Amino acid sequence: MKILAIASAGGHWVQLLRLKPAFEGHELIFVSTKTSFKETVKGHKFYSIPDASRWNKLKLIYSLICVFKIVFRSKPNIIITTGAAPGLMGIIAGKVIGAKTIWIDSIANVENLSMSGQIATSIADKSYTQWPDLSNSKVTFNGNVLS
Amino acid sequence: MIFVTVGTQGPFDRLISAMDEIAGTMPEVRFVAQVSKGRYKVKNMTCFEFISPAEFDEYFSSAKLIVSHAGMGTIISAFERSKPIVIFPKFHSLGEHRNDHQLATARKLGSLNYIHVAYTPAELRDKIHSVLDGGLSPLHKVGKYASSELINSLQSFISV
Numbered sequence: 065m066k067i068l069a070i071a072s073a074g075g076h077w078v079q080l081l082r083l084k085p086a087f088e089g090h091e092l093i094f095v096s097t098k099t100s101f102k103e104t105v106k107g108h109k110f111y112s113i114p115d116a117s118r119w120n121k122l123k124l125i126y127s128l129i130c131v132f133k134i135v136f137r138s139k140p141n142i143i144i145t146t147g148a149a150p151g152l153m154g155i156i157a158g159k160v161i162g163a164k165t166i167w168i169d170s171i172a173n174v175e176n177l178s179m180s181g182q183i184a185t186s187i188a189d190k191s192y193t194q195w196p197d198l199s200n201s202k203v204t205f206n207g208n209v210l211s
Numbered sequence: 212m213i214f215v216t217v218g219t220q221g222p223f224d225r226l227i228s229a230m231d232e233i234a235g236t237m238p239e240v241r242f243v244a245q246v247s248k249g250r251y252k253v254k255n256m257t258c259f260e261f262i263s264p265a266e267f268d269e270y271f272s273s274a275k276l277i278v279s280h281a282g283m284g285t286i287i288s289a290f291e292r293s294k295p296i297v298i299f300p301k302f303h304s305l306g307e308h309r310n311d312h313q314l315a316t317a318r319k320l321g322s323l324n325y326i327h328v329a330y331t332p333a334e335l336r337d338k339i340h341s342v343l344d345g346g347l348s349p350l351h352k353v354g355k356y357a358s359s360e361l362i363n364s365l366q367s368f369i370s371v
Contacts, residue, residue, distance in 0.1 A: 065369065074219050075283030082287070082357045086365035098219075100263055119309065142369055166368065172283045172312055174319040190368050192361070195319075207360030210290065210325075210353055 068140035214274035215244035222249030281313035325351035
């Protein structure tokens with residue numbers, strides 16, 4: 065299976081890397097917003113994309129195009145993300161090509177799901193929160209990255 | 212050495228100026244700070260705007276204490292390396308972040324007794340002093356990966 069794992073730089077990326085054992089035995093493609101991260105995932109394909117948040121619409125569109133290009137070219141079976149906005153774009157692009165999509169809301173969201181998370185959880189095939197009290201019929205709690 | 216970091220999401224001068232002031236009163240301790248593009252001119256700490264992941268690792272590993280905004284990347288890195296960490300959250304009300312999730316993260320992880328939290332420069336100063344008196348230890352440690360519950364759940368969803 066081909067898995068595309070995407071996350072913004074910082075905490076989102078650190079959390080994504082902590083899920084690595086779940087991807088064992090599959091072809092892995094990483095996508096993030098800092099070119100220097102290539103060295104942290106040696107042996108795997110890595111693409112960097114421009115950073116974006118919902119606060120800058122132009123950058124958001126540019127970043128969306130980049131994510132779509134990568135997803136359309138690499139045609140993964142599975143897209144998994146720990147956020148934020150670029151991860152949501154990955155989920156949307158994954159839906160378009162018929163990939164299985166997984167959203168894991170960042171552990172930093174302790175009171176509510178993130179904005180991206182609220183959208184992502186309504187379209188992703190599987191969604192997780194990392195806090196038990198935020199789980200509901202659409203969002204699963206099944207442990208977190210802090211063990 | 213005490214390592215101060217503001218992460219990648221913009222400057223945090225309130226933390227950097229508070230730490231710089233503390234560093235000024237402790238000439239015997241080395242302070243290294245990653246400050247982003249702030250306006251405050253640092254006087255008493257070795258500082259960098261940004262550093263590579265490798266350099267970050269190096270300072271992180273050799274530090275006796277980490278002082279940081281409430282960014283999960285830094286917090287998890289501290290847990291992985293069993294480093295004591297003091298969190299000084301960004302406030303939405305002061306225009307430091309787009310919302311108050313740093314405050315919520317700090318409160319939650321503080322209440323779980325995972326991290327030390329300082330909400331004011333005075334509290335920050337007290338925490339730094341107690342480190343030097345040997346009073347601040349790492350509160351939470353984690354392994355290399357997420358909980359096996361989460362890994363297993365993902366694995367089974369991926370392979371179905």
